[in-house]
Amino acid sequence: MTVTPHLFNELHWNYWKTKVFVSAVQLDVFTELTEGPADSAALVDRLGLNERAGRDYLDCLVAMGLLRREAGGYANTEESAAYFDRAKSHAYLGDVMLTEAAHLGDDLAAALTGGRSREGAASAREFYANTYADADRTRSFQRAMTAMSFASGAALAERLPWERHRSFVDIGCAEGAVGVHLLRRHPHLSGIGFDLPGARAGFETYVAAHGLAGRTVFQGGDFLSGPLPAADVVIFGHVLHNWDLDVKLALLRKAHAALPPGGLVVVYEALIDDERERNVVGLLLSLMMHLSLPGGYDYTSAECAGWLRETGFTDIRAEHLAGAEAMVVGCK
Structure with missing residues (x-):
């Protein structure tokens, strides 16, 4: 079987999308938005994210269809509110995701909250x-x-x-x-x-x-x-x-x-x-x-x-x- 560049790119970026999604569950992004929309600065602060990377991260979740952006800031989509808000214990699927994808988002979550590169390079x-x-x-x-x-x-x-x-x-x-x-x-x-x-x-x-x-x-x-x-x-x-x-x-x-x-x-x-x-x-x-x-x-x-x-x-x-x-x- 020949793997085409297009297929490789699709697999590569799907892997990274999964890392982003898993890290969002780890960081309780969707639960943090239970009470309604939050602007970028407030949400970055509440999640303990690195300020420099936080906006890119939240906008990535928007582009992936996991969050939406509105006048009041970032908000859950209907699906993320239904299944990945920890407060909704009857429908919460986050624990299943974290069990099945154990450690996949660890390096991203650590970089987002600690601001340190995964290779340890200072520049x-x-x-x-x-x-x-x-x-x-x-x-x-x-x-x-x-x-x-x-x-x-x-x-x-x-x-x-x-x-x-x-x-x-x-x-x-x-x-x-x-x-x-x-x-x-x-x-x-x-x-x-x-x-x-x-x-x-x-x-x-x-x-x-x-x-x-x-x-x-x-x-x-x-x-x-x-x-x-x-x-x-x-x-x-x-x-x-x-x-x-x-x-x-x-x-x-x-x-x-x-x-x-x-x-x-x-x-x-x-x-x-x-x-x-x-x-x-x-x-x-x-x-x-x-x-x-x-x-x-x-x-x-x-x-x-x-x-x-x-x-x-x-x-x-x-x-x-x-x-x-x-x-x-x-x-x-």
């Missing part, structure tokens, strides 16, 4: 240093990034006016899957894959396997401590969500400095919808950032557009790419 910088210090972990991480970026990379190759540009740099390139899509589709392009030095071997192996070693190069570096490579298009794929707002803005300023007039910055992620109630994958990813990368979080296209304006970009637009992912593009 995203430490997380990536640990990842790239181990060859097996590096390989596993790079392959996962290829799987996550593959469909968006193919879409990106079709969605920009590449005929107007000659070069690109893929920031946090991992194996270089996005660049491979661009180079195969547009023979006039040349590319740079920019990442921590530990990513070099995986990048060069992947690019060579696709016969493109002559058109793209790997450049090792740390974008927190130095400039970005110059190119006509700067791409941030699944990068900005790893960092806090100050680093997000600093990276966008560095992109602006690296571009020529008329150059483009492209930011793509599983962007949260502006209403924060439909793209459950974006909200789940934000929870994953809270779990693993202290300071990191996902964001809406409107938030990203605001950061691009703040850092000097114009002609900003947002567009769907593939699946749950979208891009925001700005021009220098």
Whole structure:
């Protein structure tokens, strides 16, 4: 049996939805709303949640159909009130869920209430240093990034006016899957894959396997401590969500400095919808950032557009790419 990427994604995100649901039962979210709606700040306080992650968590429950948002704040849906409010002992199913899914939500519940990453890393910088210090972990991480970026990379190759540009740099390139899509589709392009030095071997192996070693190069570096490579298009794929707002803005300023007039910055992620109630994958990813990368979080296209304006970009637009992912593009 062949497992398709679509099936893998469905299974992967269903696993995370179950973790979120189980943790909500553990934390008695639905029982806490017995008396009626509560606003975000009050509910986060009453549940003892980490303030930074709490809103993403509650909005994830909304997107999953387990809570609803109304003028008074967050409230139970009819189903969650009927079966997961501990006060309704005659119909409560929470104990059954916790028995059948023992410990599944433990790490999420602990991170939400304690504010500590499950890997113990104190920052995203430490997380990536640990990842790239181990060859097996590096390989596993790079392959996962290829799987996550593959469909968006193919879409990106079709969605920009590449005929107007000659070069690109893929920031946090991992194996270089996005660049491979661009180079195969547009023979006039040349590319740079920019990442921590530990990513070099995986990048060069992947690019060579696709016969493109002559058109793209790997450049090792740390974008927190130095400039970005110059190119006509700067791409941030699944990068900005790893960092806090100050680093997000600093990276966008560095992109602006690296571009020529008329150059483009492209930011793509599983962007949260502006209403924060439909793209459950974006909200789940934000929870994953809270779990693993202290300071990191996902964001809406409107938030990203605001950061691009703040850092000097114009002609900003947002567009769907593939699946749950979208891009925001700005021009220098």
